[in-house]
Amino acid sequence: MPPDSPTPPQIPGEATSSRLLLAEPLVLQSGVTLPGVTVAYQTYGTLNAERSNCVLVCHALTGDQYVAGVHPVTGKAGWWSDLVGPGKIIDTDRFFVVCSNVLGGCMGSTGPKDLNHATGKPWGVHFPVITIPDMVQAQAKLLDHLGVGQLFCVIGGSMGAMQVLEWTHRYPERVFAAVPIAGSYRHSAQNIAFHEVGRQAIMADPDWCQGAYLDAGKIPKRGLAVARMAAHITYLSETALHRKFGRRLQDREALTYGFDADFQVESYLRHQGYTFTDRFDANSYLYITRAMDYFDLAEENNGVLAEAFTGTRVRFCLISFSSDWLFPTIESRTIVRALNAVAANVSFVEVISDKGHDAFLLDEPEFHQTLQGFIDGAAGFRGLTPRRPS
Amino acid sequence: MPPDSPTPPQIPGEATSSRLLLAEPLVLQSGVTLPGVTVAYQTYGTLNAERSNCVLVCHALTGDQYVAGVHPVTGKAGWWSDLVGPGKIIDTDRFFVVCSNVLGGCMGSTGPKDLNHATGKPWGVHFPVITIPDMVQAQAKLLDHLGVGQLFCVIGGSMGAMQVLEWTHRYPERVFAAVPIAGSYRHSAQNIAFHEVGRQAIMADPDWCQGAYLDAGKIPKRGLAVARMAAHITYLSETALHRKFGRRLQDREALTYGFDADFQVESYLRHQGYTFTDRFDANSYLYITRAMDYFDLAEENNGVLAEAFTGTRVRFCLISFSSDWLFPTIESRTIVRALNAVAANVSFVEVISDKGHDAFLLDEPEFHQTLQGFIDGAAGFRGLTPRRPS
Numbered sequence: 001m002p003p004d005s006p007t008p009p010q011i012p013g014e015a016t017s018s019r020l021l022l023a024e025p026l027v028l029q030s031g032v033t034l035p036g037v038t039v040a041y042q043t044y045g046t047l048n049a050e051r052s053n054c055v056l057v058c059h060a061l062t063g064d065q066y067v068a069g070v071h072p073v074t075g076k077a078g079w080w081s082d083l084v085g086p087g088k089i090i091d092t093d094r095f096f097v098v099c100s101n102v103l104g105g106c107m108g109s110t111g112p113k114d115l116n117h118a119t120g121k122p123w124g125v126h127f128p129v130i131t132i133p134d135m136v137q138a139q140a141k142l143l144d145h146l147g148v149g150q151l152f153c154v155i156g157g158s159m160g161a162m163q164v165l166e167w168t169h170r171y172p173e174r175v176f177a178a179v180p181i182a183g184s185y186r187h188s189a190q191n192i193a194f195h196e197v198g199r200q201a202i203m204a205d206p207d208w209c210q211g212a213y214l215d216a217g218k219i220p221k222r223g224l225a226v227a228r229m230a231a232h233i234t235y236l237s238e239t240a241l242h243r244k245f246g247r248r249l250q251d252r253e254a255l256t257y258g259f260d261a262d263f264q265v266e267s268y269l270r271h272q273g274y275t276f277t278d279r280f281d282a283n284s285y286l287y288i289t290r291a292m293d294y295f296d297l298a299e300e301n302n303g304v305l306a307e308a309f310t311g312t313r314v315r316f317c318l319i320s321f322s323s324d325w326l327f328p329t330i331e332s333r334t335i336v337r338a339l340n341a342v343a344a345n346v347s348f349v350e351v352i353s354d355k356g357h358d359a360f361l362l363d364e365p366e367f368h369q370t371l372q373g374f375i376d377g378a379a380g381f382r383g384l385t386p387r388r389p390s
Numbered sequence: 391m392p393p394d395s396p397t398p399p400q401i402p403g404e405a406t407s408s409r410l411l412l413a414e415p416l417v418l419q420s421g422v423t424l425p426g427v428t429v430a431y432q433t434y435g436t437l438n439a440e441r442s443n444c445v446l447v448c449h450a451l452t453g454d455q456y457v458a459g460v461h462p463v464t465g466k467a468g469w470w471s472d473l474v475g476p477g478k479i480i481d482t483d484r485f486f487v488v489c490s491n492v493l494g495g496c497m498g499s500t501g502p503k504d505l506n507h508a509t510g511k512p513w514g515v516h517f518p519v520i521t522i523p524d525m526v527q528a529q530a531k532l533l534d535h536l537g538v539g540q541l542f543c544v545i546g547g548s549m550g551a552m553q554v555l556e557w558t559h560r561y562p563e564r565v566f567a568a569v570p571i572a573g574s575y576r577h578s579a580q581n582i583a584f585h586e587v588g589r590q591a592i593m594a595d596p597d598w599c600q601g602a603y604l605d606a607g608k609i610p611k612r613g614l615a616v617a618r619m620a621a622h623i624t625y626l627s628e629t630a631l632h633r634k635f636g637r638r639l640q641d642r643e644a645l646t647y648g649f650d651a652d653f654q655v656e657s658y659l660r661h662q663g664y665t666f667t668d669r670f671d672a673n674s675y676l677y678i679t680r681a682m683d684y685f686d687l688a689e690e691n692n693g694v695l696a697e698a699f700t701g702t703r704v705r706f707c708l709i710s711f712s713s714d715w716l717f718p719t720i721e722s723r724t725i726v727r728a729l730n731a732v733a734a735n736v737s738f739v740e741v742i743s744d745k746g747h748d749a750f751l752l753d754e755p756e757f758h759q760t761l762q763g764f765i766d767g768a769a770g771f772r773g774l775t776p777r778r779p780s
Contacts, residue, residue: 030647032647125649128647129647129648129649186637187637188628188631188632188637189628189631189632189634189635189636189637189653189655190623190626190628190631190632192637192653192655192656193619193623193631193655193656193659194623196619196651196653196655196656196659196660197616197619197620197623197659199649200615200616200619200659200660200663201591201594201616203649204591204594204595204612204613204615204616205594206596222594223594225590225594226587226590226591226594226616229583229586229587229590230587230620233580233583233584233587236580238578238579238580238715238718241578241579241580241583242578242579242580244579245579246579247576247577247578247579247582247686247689255684257420257422257518257519258519259515259519259589259593259676259680261586262683263579263582263586263683265579265582265583265586266582266583266586269583269586269587269590270586270590273590286649290649293652293653294645296637299637325628325715328628
């Protein structure tokens with residue numbers, strides 16, 4: 001913790017929304033120096049006197065800092081409300097929970113839709129390409145500001161898991177426990193391919209205006225919706241899609257022999273695509289998908305993943321889902337093998353689920369039990385106050 | 391065979407390209423009557439005196455009638471040149487091979503890019519929605535014209551397999567042997583979803599002009615390219631993508647921190663997308679994907695797939711590929727179970743391959759051996775001249 005850290009905030013119970021303007025420019029992995037970086041974040045619960053009860057939650061590609069409570073744009077519950085809250089598994093009566101919008105995002109942290117003060121115009125595609133390590137660097141500076149030295153736990157699913165792994169690699173002394181869920185140490189060729197389809201869909205939309213749509217007063221909604229639709233299929237399993245929709249028709253008795261959404265699955269996808277455009281910035285989508293594509297923790301370590309974790313004292317819990325074909329179990333197993341190779345403290349559970357990648361966001365009892373057990377156990381080792389019996 | 395059938399063509403060896411204008415309008419499954427239907431087709435080899443050696447090849451979504459020889463647009467070899475030709479498994483010295491462009495296609499058979507004589511303009515989205523049964527009906531009329539009563543064999547992969555199954559259901563007396571490869575009896579929710587993404591990508595392109603792009607002198611290339619890219623991923627396995635590309639960079643030593651195609655897989659996808667637009671019509675893509683989505687041979691038979699095959703005397707050979715996640719083996723197994731339930735003559739092979747759905751188009755020795763064995767065996771039972779020893 002830097003010497004100039006402020007007094008840790010003592011906010012009982014309620015969530016707080018804040019924005020931190022970093023005092024120093026960020027030096028990005030690309031070598032570019034980015035000045036004037038803002039990190040938007042939510043906190044839930046209270047940092048204890050020992051500053052030892054902080055849980056950093058890392059969000060996924062299209063997630064944001066509204067992990068619990070009510071989302072200010074959609075009016076819906078935060079994306080992990082099932083897990084984060086008073087008396088819940090990530091118990092805000094017990095832990096000081098922090099979640100920040102990633103660098104490059106569009107919910108308050110600096111990203112391509114913000115003003116480039118050098119030009120007086122939105123950054124657009126002149127925003128520098130950011131990476132998972134850059135996101136983590138911004139989070140570390142936020143935690144410096146909040147007076148948190150070592151995290152009790154860093155946790156996240158999907159792209160959140162990439163950040164978790166990066167945390168354990170880059171700041172091993174600042175992490176007591178780490179839970180990468182449904183993630184990988186590097187983006188696969190297939191995943192890069194799906195992201196590229198999404199980017200091409202956005203860039204093909206004339207309203208994208210070569211990235212300068214905000215200047216032009218336009219929004220590339222159609223391209224962004226198509227990108228979201230393609231991605232959304234990858235978040236579900238074939239089984240889940242079949243169970244949810246099968247070949248059932250949407251509000252009609254028979255096929256219409258036309259291009260309307262005859263099938264429920266079509267109607268659902270269109271809805272997913274177009275509602276997404278109300279809350280997400282198209283250029284942010286380009287930048288964040290790129291950050292995921294670029295992530296390769298093995299490559300960063302001479303091609304040897306185990307070297308990323310040499311000497312680690314972090315307690316790891318990896319969780320994957322059997323029907324997740326975007327980040328299949330084999331990816332987590334590869335990480336477990338690397339951790340075993342350096343004699344790390346690691347547990348691993350493949351949850352049998354037919355809900356696909358999205359299972360990490362859903363009510364999945366075996367997942368929740370696994371997480372509960374690991375967090376309670378780690379909290380005991382860390383000497384945190386025991387969970388209040390429910 | 392209708393009494394007015396012409397003399398069967400006797401074209402030794404060489405392929406012939408022809409177009410047949412159907413004498414009667416087609417009554418489509420939708421109830422619409424479509425006049426002036428043209429069927430464009432290729433034949434290879436010679437129909438024997440008994441008219442018993444005809445093999446009908448059914449093409450897939452983006453395939454066409456150029457199964458062998460040189461494709462007139464791309465200049466490349468026909469899509470099944472490995473299998474169809476003199477001395478090959480579908481031996482044109484032995485069989486009379488017919489392949490027609492599907493109804494709704496864009497390589498000469500009537501489709502949305504053709505003139506609607508009632509308006510003097512291209513059909514565009516006023517073309518009636520066509521179905522797999524409609525495609526098969528058009529093929530049957532072509533075979534009437536060619537003087538072929540019973541096919542020795544009907545064979546095809548992917549959407550071709552749907553046509554094969556429809557043939558055995560609708561015209562069981564006209565099929566001696568049937569080979570549906572990497573197919574299904576109905577399109578799954580996930581497959582409908584992927585098709586819907588492709589259609590939405592096309593329709594999102596302003597150059598689509600609500601379907602009237604030909605009138606407007608435009609081509610929705612960007613939308614069609616995105617549709618093709620999304621679909622192309624589904625044709626390959628994750629393993630195949632990894633083996634072909636992994637995370638290798640394209641003509642560069644390091645990441646560029648930009649949105650160029652840094653990765654080979656991105657460059658490959660873009661190439662696949664944009665070259666496709668040179669040979670395929672966007673509205674045809676809409677219509678043919680819709681035909682696949684609508685296909686449901688169980689639904690056509692009171693929800694009981696086996697009823698589609700009651701009393702069948704067709705000899706079936708089903709082939710699937712272990713890494714095909716678009717039409718996974720379970721789909722073929724379901725068909726085999728239905729055929730078993732009606733005591734049909736059926737053999738089934740799941741070929742172990744890591745090439746994904748596209749394996750049916752590739753050099754896959756176990757697949758080729760299986761096909762060779764089945765075709766030679768069936769030809770023997772049919773009393774055709776034995777294969778010339780190679």
